[in-house]
Amino acid sequence: DIQMTQSPSTLSASVGDRVTITCRASQSINTWLAWYQQKPGKAPKLLIYKASALENGVPSKFSGGGSGTEFTLTISSLQPDDCATYFCQQYSAPPWTFGQGTKAEV
């Protein structure tokens, strides 16, 4: 299985800060990576696919980058509504696997 490791596990930042979450794959996954946002008590919501493509309706404050084994999710200006846990997922090879999550706090 391809292992996905996210860092940090928790990030605390101020309103308006630019924050970045990192996701590392145990082997190259090209750009077959998605990012999800999960708010408490809610289902995950797709933010980004193919490492950097923004899902329809997702604000442009979210951006993704990277390829191979290292990827990033950046929130350009953190707002209280962005308080959530963020997961990465590889879909290069089954079984599809997720990172352990990064909890963003404002």
Place this chain on the structure above:
Amino acid sequence: QLHLQESGPGLVKSSETLSLTCIVSGGSLSDNPYSYWGWVRQPPGKGLQWLGSINHGGNTYFNPSLQSRVTVSVDSSKNHFSLSLNSVTAADTALYYCARLTVTRYFDLWGQGILVTVSS
């Protein structure tokens, strides 16, 4: 707009079989022949684990870590798909989500999730 909704018992006894159904509304399971439909679970306070997937034609694939215990089936006439997980233990207590997988296999639509607790 397509909507997914999980249904099933919230409490299952240890060693028995967990059975859930995902009802698809606002569209058909077979609208896109390249879509797969799957199940993902999340133990309390933990991360996400993909369990298995199926397409409207009944082609399936599973997470090898659970393959011997998992069955996923589809009923296109009723526009729903189902999960069975046998021989459950407390470790199977989790929020279970049904979801749609795109042709490249990321999850673009999720149900709200259903909490299943395994009791002894």
